[in-house]
Amino acid sequence: MTERVVLAFSGGLDTSVAIPFLAEKMNAEVIAVAVDLGQGGEDMKAIRERALDCGAVESVVVDAREEFAADFCVPALQANALYMDRYPLLSSLSRPLIVKHLVTAAKQLGGTIVSHGCTGKGNDQVRFEAGLAALAPELKVVAPARDFAWTRDKAIEYAERRGLPIETTKKNPFSIDQNLWGRAIETGFLEDIWNAPSEDVYAYTADPAVPREPDEVVITFERGVPVKLDGRPLTPYEIIDELNRRAGAHGVGRIDMVEDRLVGIKSREVYEAPGAITLITAHLELESVTVERDLARFKRGVDQRWSELVYDGLWYSPLKRGLDALIADAQRYVSGDIRMTLHGGRATVTGRRSEQSLYDFSLATYDTGDSFDQSLAKGFVQLFSLPSKIAAARDAKQG
Numbered sequence: 001m002t003e004r005v006v007l008a009f010s011g012g013l014d015t016s017v018a019i020p021f022l023a024e025k026m027n028a029e030v031i032a033v034a035v036d037l038g039q040g041g042e043d044m045k046a047i048r049e050r051a052l053d054c055g056a057v058e059s060v061v062v063d064a065r066e067e068f069a070a071d072f073c074v075p076a077l078q079a080n081a082l083y084m085d086r087y088p089l090l091s092s093l094s095r096p097l098i099v100k101h102l103v104t105a106a107k108q109l110g111g112t113i114v115s116h117g118c119t120g121k122g123n124d125q126v127r128f129e130a131g132l133a134a135l136a137p138e139l140k141v142v143a144p145a146r147d148f149a150w151t152r153d154k155a156i157e158y159a160e161r162r163g164l165p166i167e168t169t170k171k172n173p174f175s176i177d178q179n180l181w182g183r184a185i186e187t188g189f190l191e192d193i194w195n196a197p198s199e200d201v202y203a204y205t206a207d208p209a210v211p212r213e214p215d216e217v218v219i220t221f222e223r224g225v226p227v228k229l230d231g232r233p234l235t236p237y238e239i240i241d242e243l244n245r246r247a248g249a250h251g252v253g254r255i256d257m258v259e260d261r262l263v264g265i266k267s268r269e270v271y272e273a274p275g276a277i278t279l280i281t282a283h284l285e286l287e288s289v290t291v292e293r294d295l296a297r298f299k300r301g302v303d304q305r306w307s308e309l310v311y312d313g314l315w316y317s318p319l320k321r322g323l324d325a326l327i328a329d330a331q332r333y334v335s336g337d338i339r340m341t342l343h344g345g346r347a348t349v350t351g352r353r354s355e356q357s358l359y360d361f362s363l364a365t366y367d368t369g370d371s372f373d374q375s376l377a378k379g380f381v382q383l384f385s386l387p388s389k390i391a392a393a394r395d396a397k398q399g
């Protein structure tokens with residue numbers, strides 16, 4: 001029986017060429033699976049058709065937008081997930097969900113091999129294959145770009161020779177990955193890390209330097225999940241999508257960084273993630289108001305480790321699952337409203353309000369109405385400083 005390859009299909013040049021190539025090379029039938037993660041751009045029906053035109057025996061389109069928002073973006077938000085303190089993990093979050101749908105398609109349609117378009121130099125190959133190892137270790141993997149040393153030029157040449165229905169003329173100089181949580185732009189002139197990104201690199205955000213009237217938004221959270229914008233109940237998908245537009249219109253969430261890839265390379269990355277950055281800023285603020293000090297301090301380390309695990313492709317790993325439990329528990333009281341101004345490339349918190357607030361006006365105030373007993377502080381500070389005092393005395397004795 002001919003084997004069936006389930007291919008993660010984006011509709012772009014590389015994965016389109018991969019269809020006839022895999023069919024020939026592996027002597028197999030190719031099933032294309034395209035997953036809608038809110039990337040926008042081309043119509044998913046057109047993408048589905050293209051796979052068939054390139055020779056796929058089946059072409060599946062999965063609308064995973066709400067699932068991606070609720071089960072991947074929201075957990076990342078609750079972890080305030082920023083790899084290297086800056087990158088909101090948009091590509092890292094999408095791969096484990098794509099893997100899940102590849103596995104489902106393989107089980108339903110009799111696939112025994114899974115294929116993706118990643119090269120051997122990036123993180124995404126790791127995320128695909130580490131995810132597969134956890135969810136369906138019995139499936140084999142083939143990555144044409146990596147395993148058969150495909151280059152872009154080779155792909156274009158192959159597509160032209162085969163008369164494949166893909167537009168190779170409009171040549172995008174960048175490697176782009178985008179979804180609901182943001183957009184990643186790599187390669188081209190950005191590989192010289194002294195070169196500033198030009199305006200045309202960006203698609204989710206407007207130039208923050210252009211003068212315009214600020215926008216104000218109130219984000220409501222319930223137990224760490226965003227549930228309303230300006231008092232209107234919405235799904236997580238709708239909230240992220242609307243904030244992408246509103247914060248994007250003010251240039252919020254542009255990031256230009258040199259990043260440590262898992263494979264050991266440092267690479268220049270430009271991101272734009274207006275909704276993600278706005279929501280993380282709001283969520284961090286609400287945690288500051290509602291999470292007890294020691295839990296909050298400990299959680300910062302957990303958040304960082306969670307981000308590294310997810311970056312490294314270990315979404316379906318035991319440690320990640322354990323950290324999920326702590327993060328979820330910490331969201332118990334993260335409910336309330338955060339008011340923000342969107343302007344000049346920044347989402348700035350201007351107000352916070354919560355029934356679960358630990359902020360106590362009578363303890364914090366320097367005006368009348370102060371209930372904090374300052375006489376207790378004197379003894380506390382002496383005992384708190386005692387270990388330093390004793391150690392300093394020894395240091396003095398040692399000379």
Ligand code: ARG
Nearest residue numbers: 091092123175176177184269
């Ligand atoms: N460097 C980022 C990451 O590893 C973005 C990767 C974008 N992927 C792409 N195929 N352009 O998560």
